[in-house]
Amino acid sequence: MESNIKTGDFFSLQNSVESINESDYEKTGLIIEAARAFERSTYQCVYIIDYFKRGFLYVSGNIAKLCGGEAEKIKDFGYRFYIDYVPQEDLKMLIEINNKGFKLFNTIPIGERKDYTISYDFHIMRGKCKRLVNHKLTPLILTKDGRIWLAICTISLAAGNEPGNVIMKKPGAGTFYQYSLYDHKWEERKEIILTDNEREVLSLSTQGYTMNDIADNICKSVDTVKAYKRSIFQKMDVKNIAEALTYAQNHQLI
Structure with a gap:
Protein backbone atom coordinates (compact mmCIF):
# COMPACT_ATOMS: atom_id res chain seq x y z
CA MET A 1 0.00 0.00 0.00
CA GLU A 191 18.87 6.74 35.82
CA ILE A 192 19.14 3.62 37.94
CA ILE A 193 22.42 2.73 39.62
CA LEU A 194 23.67 -0.86 39.57
CA THR A 195 26.18 -2.27 42.02
CA ASP A 196 29.38 -3.80 40.65
CA ASN A 197 28.03 -7.29 41.33
CA GLU A 198 24.72 -6.56 39.60
CA ARG A 199 26.56 -5.22 36.58
CA GLU A 200 28.76 -8.31 36.51
CA VAL A 201 25.72 -10.59 36.63
CA LEU A 202 24.23 -8.75 33.64
CA SER A 203 27.50 -8.85 31.70
CA LEU A 204 27.89 -12.59 32.22
CA SER A 205 24.24 -13.12 31.27
CA THR A 206 24.86 -11.48 27.89
CA GLN A 207 27.51 -14.16 27.30
CA GLY A 208 25.02 -16.95 27.90
CA TYR A 209 26.34 -18.06 31.29
CA THR A 210 24.01 -20.15 33.45
CA MET A 211 23.14 -19.26 37.04
CA ASN A 212 25.71 -21.75 38.31
CA ASP A 213 28.37 -20.41 35.92
CA ILE A 214 27.75 -16.86 37.09
CA ALA A 215 27.98 -17.91 40.73
CA ASP A 216 31.33 -19.59 40.05
CA ASN A 217 32.68 -16.57 38.15
CA ILE A 218 31.88 -14.02 40.85
CA CYS A 219 32.58 -16.40 43.75
CA LYS A 220 29.08 -16.14 45.18
CA SER A 221 26.36 -18.65 45.94
CA VAL A 222 23.54 -19.33 43.49
CA ASP A 223 21.08 -17.86 45.99
CA THR A 224 23.14 -14.65 46.08
CA VAL A 225 23.10 -14.46 42.27
CA LYS A 226 19.31 -14.91 42.36
CA ALA A 227 19.11 -12.03 44.86
CA TYR A 228 21.18 -9.83 42.53
CA LYS A 229 18.81 -10.64 39.67
CA ARG A 230 15.75 -9.82 41.77
CA SER A 231 17.32 -6.50 42.69
CA ILE A 232 18.08 -5.76 39.01
CA PHE A 233 14.53 -6.59 37.96
CA GLN A 234 13.08 -4.38 40.69
CA LYS A 235 15.31 -1.42 39.79
CA MET A 236 14.52 -1.72 36.09
CA ASP A 237 10.86 -2.64 36.60
CA VAL A 238 11.23 -5.67 34.29
CA LYS A 239 10.09 -9.27 34.57
CA ASN A 240 12.95 -11.36 33.22
CA ILE A 241 16.62 -11.33 32.21
CA ALA A 242 15.81 -10.71 28.53
CA GLU A 243 13.96 -7.50 29.40
CA ALA A 244 16.76 -6.53 31.80
CA LEU A 245 19.38 -6.94 29.09
CA THR A 246 17.31 -4.82 26.71
CA TYR A 247 17.06 -2.11 29.35
CA ALA A 248 20.78 -2.30 30.08
CA GLN A 249 21.66 -2.06 26.40
CA ASN A 250 19.46 0.98 25.81
CA HIS A 251 20.78 2.74 28.89
CA GLN A 252 24.42 1.76 28.37
CA LEU A 253 24.63 0.15 31.80
CA ILE A 254 26.95 -2.66 30.71
Whole structure:
Protein backbone atom coordinates (compact mmCIF):
# COMPACT_ATOMS: atom_id res chain seq x y z
CA MET A 1 0.00 0.00 0.00
CA GLU A 2 1.35 3.40 -0.97
CA SER A 3 2.36 5.49 2.01
CA ASN A 4 0.80 8.91 2.50
CA ILE A 5 3.97 10.00 4.32
CA LYS A 6 6.45 12.05 2.29
CA THR A 7 10.19 12.51 2.78
CA GLY A 8 9.64 16.14 3.77
CA ASP A 9 7.68 14.97 6.81
CA PHE A 10 10.97 13.86 8.39
CA PHE A 11 12.39 17.38 8.36
CA SER A 12 10.92 19.52 11.10
CA LEU A 13 10.89 23.30 10.82
CA GLN A 14 12.28 23.19 14.34
CA ASN A 15 15.57 22.05 12.76
CA SER A 16 15.55 24.17 9.62
CA VAL A 17 19.21 24.46 8.50
CA GLU A 18 20.38 27.30 6.27
CA SER A 19 23.60 28.84 4.92
CA ILE A 20 25.71 25.69 4.49
CA ASN A 21 28.05 26.24 1.53
CA GLU A 22 30.34 24.07 -0.57
CA SER A 23 33.41 25.02 1.46
CA ASP A 24 31.66 23.51 4.50
CA TYR A 25 31.13 20.26 2.59
CA GLU A 26 34.80 20.14 1.62
CA LYS A 27 35.55 19.66 5.32
CA THR A 28 33.33 16.57 5.66
CA GLY A 29 35.86 14.16 4.12
CA LEU A 30 37.44 13.32 7.47
CA ILE A 31 34.01 12.67 8.96
CA ILE A 32 33.16 10.21 6.20
CA GLU A 33 36.53 8.47 6.60
CA ALA A 34 35.89 8.18 10.34
CA ALA A 35 32.47 6.64 9.62
CA ARG A 36 34.09 4.13 7.26
CA ALA A 37 36.64 3.21 9.91
CA PHE A 38 33.84 2.75 12.45
CA GLU A 39 31.99 0.55 9.95
CA ARG A 40 35.01 -1.73 9.66
CA SER A 41 35.18 -2.19 13.42
CA THR A 42 31.53 -2.94 14.17
CA TYR A 43 28.61 -5.09 13.08
CA GLN A 44 26.34 -2.05 13.20
CA CYS A 45 25.11 -0.22 10.12
CA VAL A 46 26.23 3.39 10.00
CA TYR A 47 24.98 6.39 8.06
CA ILE A 48 25.24 10.16 8.23
CA ILE A 49 22.18 12.38 7.85
CA ASP A 50 22.54 15.74 6.11
CA TYR A 51 19.72 17.98 7.36
CA PHE A 52 20.65 20.80 4.97
CA LYS A 53 20.40 18.73 1.78
CA ARG A 54 17.75 16.54 3.40
CA GLY A 55 19.43 13.27 2.57
CA PHE A 56 22.30 10.98 3.48
CA LEU A 57 25.93 12.09 3.30
CA TYR A 58 27.19 8.54 3.82
CA VAL A 59 25.71 5.03 4.05
CA SER A 60 27.76 2.00 5.15
CA GLY A 61 27.97 -0.99 2.86
CA ASN A 62 26.81 -3.47 5.50
CA ILE A 63 23.32 -1.99 5.47
CA ALA A 64 22.64 -4.41 2.58
CA LYS A 65 22.80 -7.31 5.06
CA LEU A 66 20.03 -5.72 7.11
CA CYS A 67 17.52 -4.70 4.47
CA GLY A 68 18.82 -6.17 1.23
CA GLY A 69 19.32 -2.81 -0.47
CA GLU A 70 22.61 -1.59 -1.89
CA ALA A 71 24.32 1.18 0.08
CA GLU A 72 24.68 3.57 -2.88
CA LYS A 73 21.06 3.02 -3.86
CA ILE A 74 19.91 3.78 -0.32
CA LYS A 75 22.16 6.86 -0.23
CA ASP A 76 20.58 8.12 -3.44
CA PHE A 77 17.09 7.36 -2.12
CA GLY A 78 17.74 9.37 1.04
CA TYR A 79 14.72 9.41 3.31
CA ARG A 80 12.77 7.47 0.72
CA PHE A 81 14.58 4.53 2.33
CA TYR A 82 12.27 4.74 5.34
CA ILE A 83 9.14 4.96 3.22
CA ASP A 84 10.20 1.93 1.17
CA TYR A 85 11.48 -0.28 4.00
CA VAL A 86 9.48 0.66 7.13
CA PRO A 87 5.86 -0.50 7.74
CA GLN A 88 3.20 2.21 7.66
CA GLU A 89 2.38 2.04 11.38
CA ASP A 90 6.06 2.40 12.30
CA LEU A 91 6.48 5.28 9.84
CA LYS A 92 3.83 7.25 11.70
CA MET A 93 5.68 6.55 14.94
CA LEU A 94 8.98 7.75 13.42
CA ILE A 95 7.39 11.03 12.31
CA GLU A 96 6.03 11.58 15.81
CA ILE A 97 9.38 10.78 17.41
CA ASN A 98 11.13 13.11 14.96
CA ASN A 99 8.84 16.06 15.71
CA LYS A 100 8.71 15.58 19.47
CA GLY A 101 12.44 14.79 19.57
CA PHE A 102 13.43 18.09 17.98
CA LYS A 103 11.01 19.96 20.22
CA LEU A 104 12.77 18.54 23.29
CA PHE A 105 16.23 18.92 21.73
CA ASN A 106 15.67 22.65 21.26
CA THR A 107 15.04 23.10 24.99
CA ILE A 108 18.52 21.78 25.81
CA PRO A 109 21.32 24.40 26.20
CA ILE A 110 23.20 24.69 22.89
CA GLY A 111 26.52 23.83 24.50
CA GLU A 112 25.15 20.46 25.67
CA ARG A 113 23.18 19.37 22.60
CA LYS A 114 25.99 17.37 20.95
CA ASP A 115 26.20 15.22 24.08
CA TYR A 116 22.69 13.80 23.64
CA THR A 117 21.63 10.67 21.78
CA ILE A 118 18.10 9.58 20.89
CA SER A 119 17.40 5.86 20.64
CA TYR A 120 14.30 3.96 19.50
CA ASP A 121 13.16 0.66 17.98
CA PHE A 122 11.25 0.16 14.73
CA HIS A 123 10.72 -2.49 12.05
CA ILE A 124 12.56 -2.75 8.74
CA MET A 125 11.09 -4.88 5.99
CA ARG A 126 13.21 -7.39 4.10
CA GLY A 127 10.94 -8.98 1.57
CA LYS A 128 7.92 -10.23 3.51
CA CYS A 129 9.83 -10.42 6.79
CA LYS A 130 10.04 -7.71 9.45
CA ARG A 131 13.11 -7.13 11.59
CA LEU A 132 13.00 -5.02 14.72
CA VAL A 133 16.03 -2.75 14.79
CA ASN A 134 17.43 -0.22 17.20
CA HIS A 135 18.31 3.21 15.86
CA LYS A 136 20.62 5.63 17.67
CA LEU A 137 21.08 9.18 16.40
CA THR A 138 23.79 11.53 17.69
CA PRO A 139 24.56 15.07 16.44
CA LEU A 140 27.91 15.48 14.65
CA ILE A 141 27.92 19.14 13.63
CA LEU A 142 25.61 21.89 14.84
CA THR A 143 24.96 25.28 13.28
CA LYS A 144 25.78 28.40 15.30
CA ASP A 145 22.18 28.57 16.51
CA GLY A 146 22.28 24.95 17.72
CA ARG A 147 20.49 23.14 14.90
CA ILE A 148 21.72 19.79 13.64
CA TRP A 149 23.46 19.96 10.24
CA LEU A 150 25.01 16.47 10.31
CA ALA A 151 24.11 13.51 12.55
CA ILE A 152 25.57 10.03 12.72
CA CYS A 153 23.20 7.10 13.08
CA THR A 154 23.75 3.46 13.91
CA ILE A 155 21.33 0.61 13.27
CA SER A 156 21.54 -2.79 14.93
CA LEU A 157 19.11 -5.57 15.75
CA ALA A 158 16.94 -4.57 18.69
CA ALA A 159 17.02 -6.55 21.90
CA GLY A 160 13.31 -6.00 22.58
CA ASN A 161 10.15 -7.28 20.92
CA GLU A 162 8.07 -4.17 20.25
CA PRO A 163 8.65 -0.87 18.38
CA GLY A 164 9.08 2.27 20.44
CA ASN A 165 11.31 2.30 23.53
CA VAL A 166 12.17 5.95 22.85
CA ILE A 167 14.94 7.43 24.99
CA MET A 168 16.94 10.65 24.82
CA LYS A 169 19.88 10.87 27.16
CA LYS A 170 23.25 12.37 27.92
CA PRO A 171 25.82 9.94 29.37
CA GLY A 172 26.52 10.58 33.03
CA ALA A 173 23.62 13.00 33.45
CA GLY A 174 21.90 10.90 36.10
CA THR A 175 18.54 11.40 34.39
CA PHE A 176 17.11 10.63 30.97
CA TYR A 177 14.01 11.44 28.94
CA GLN A 178 11.61 8.69 27.91
CA TYR A 179 8.84 9.31 25.39
CA SER A 180 5.42 7.75 25.90
CA LEU A 181 3.70 6.78 22.65
CA TYR A 182 0.47 6.50 24.64
CA ASP A 183 0.52 9.87 26.40
CA HIS A 184 2.49 11.52 23.54
CA LYS A 185 4.87 13.33 25.86
CA TRP A 186 8.37 13.15 27.31
CA GLU A 187 8.94 12.18 30.93
CA GLU A 188 12.19 12.86 32.79
CA ARG A 189 13.34 9.91 34.85
CA LYS A 190 16.25 9.13 37.14
CA GLU A 191 18.87 6.74 35.82
CA ILE A 192 19.14 3.62 37.94
CA ILE A 193 22.42 2.73 39.62
CA LEU A 194 23.67 -0.86 39.57
CA THR A 195 26.18 -2.27 42.02
CA ASP A 196 29.38 -3.80 40.65
CA ASN A 197 28.03 -7.29 41.33
CA GLU A 198 24.72 -6.56 39.60
CA ARG A 199 26.56 -5.22 36.58
CA GLU A 200 28.76 -8.31 36.51
CA VAL A 201 25.72 -10.59 36.63
CA LEU A 202 24.23 -8.75 33.64
CA SER A 203 27.50 -8.85 31.70
CA LEU A 204 27.89 -12.59 32.22
CA SER A 205 24.24 -13.12 31.27
CA THR A 206 24.86 -11.48 27.89
CA GLN A 207 27.51 -14.16 27.30
CA GLY A 208 25.02 -16.95 27.90
CA TYR A 209 26.34 -18.06 31.29
CA THR A 210 24.01 -20.15 33.45
CA MET A 211 23.14 -19.26 37.04
CA ASN A 212 25.71 -21.75 38.31
CA ASP A 213 28.37 -20.41 35.92
CA ILE A 214 27.75 -16.86 37.09
CA ALA A 215 27.98 -17.91 40.73
CA ASP A 216 31.33 -19.59 40.05
CA ASN A 217 32.68 -16.57 38.15
CA ILE A 218 31.88 -14.02 40.85
CA CYS A 219 32.58 -16.40 43.75
CA LYS A 220 29.08 -16.14 45.18
CA SER A 221 26.36 -18.65 45.94
CA VAL A 222 23.54 -19.33 43.49
CA ASP A 223 21.08 -17.86 45.99
CA THR A 224 23.14 -14.65 46.08
CA VAL A 225 23.10 -14.46 42.27
CA LYS A 226 19.31 -14.91 42.36
CA ALA A 227 19.11 -12.03 44.86
CA TYR A 228 21.18 -9.83 42.53
CA LYS A 229 18.81 -10.64 39.67
CA ARG A 230 15.75 -9.82 41.77
CA SER A 231 17.32 -6.50 42.69
CA ILE A 232 18.08 -5.76 39.01
CA PHE A 233 14.53 -6.59 37.96
CA GLN A 234 13.08 -4.38 40.69
CA LYS A 235 15.31 -1.42 39.79
CA MET A 236 14.52 -1.72 36.09
CA ASP A 237 10.86 -2.64 36.60
CA VAL A 238 11.23 -5.67 34.29
CA LYS A 239 10.09 -9.27 34.57
CA ASN A 240 12.95 -11.36 33.22
CA ILE A 241 16.62 -11.33 32.21
CA ALA A 242 15.81 -10.71 28.53
CA GLU A 243 13.96 -7.50 29.40
CA ALA A 244 16.76 -6.53 31.80
CA LEU A 245 19.38 -6.94 29.09
CA THR A 246 17.31 -4.82 26.71
CA TYR A 247 17.06 -2.11 29.35
CA ALA A 248 20.78 -2.30 30.08
CA GLN A 249 21.66 -2.06 26.40
CA ASN A 250 19.46 0.98 25.81
CA HIS A 251 20.78 2.74 28.89
CA GLN A 252 24.42 1.76 28.37
CA LEU A 253 24.63 0.15 31.80
CA ILE A 254 26.95 -2.66 30.71
